[in-house]
Amino acid sequence: MAARYRRFIILAAAVVLADQGVKLYMTSILSPGQSQAIIPGLFSLVMWHNPGAAFGGLSGISQARWLLSGVTVAALGVILFLLRGSWGSNIKAAACLGLVAGGAAGNLIDRLRLGWVIDYILVYYRDWYWPAFNLADMGITLGGLLLVVFMWKKS
16 A cells, blocks of 8 residues: 555545444444434434435435435546645645545445435534434545635645
8 A cells, every 4th residue: 555545544444444343233233213412402412314415405306325426436437536645745735635535435335225315413402403424424524624724725
């Protein structure tokens, strides 16, 4: 394994393993639709099956599973293409891409195995609710945001 890919592979694998491990644990303690308040009025663990994209988008489309799986595979291909270029030699960019790829792969595993993505984190305040999400979503979001910050600082 080339040293330039090591950080990418380690971070991507860590996100996938952690995401799938937490999802396995969550399915053992919560049934679909069930929730458990951790910080009442702010944060709960939930068991939500999301057949669509982020925030439940595309969930009404009958072939969303395959459409989103195809888009994810294409995105992973783009990430691997970027790694082969100058982005792969940039340690920060490779780490960010590892977070994104790990999150995408974690959700892809759910989508292919189950037909939906398991979401289990719910943040809310009074009548305001952020859509449920998971560790894979956090990897995608954090990796993407950090990539934007690093690229913005670089320019």
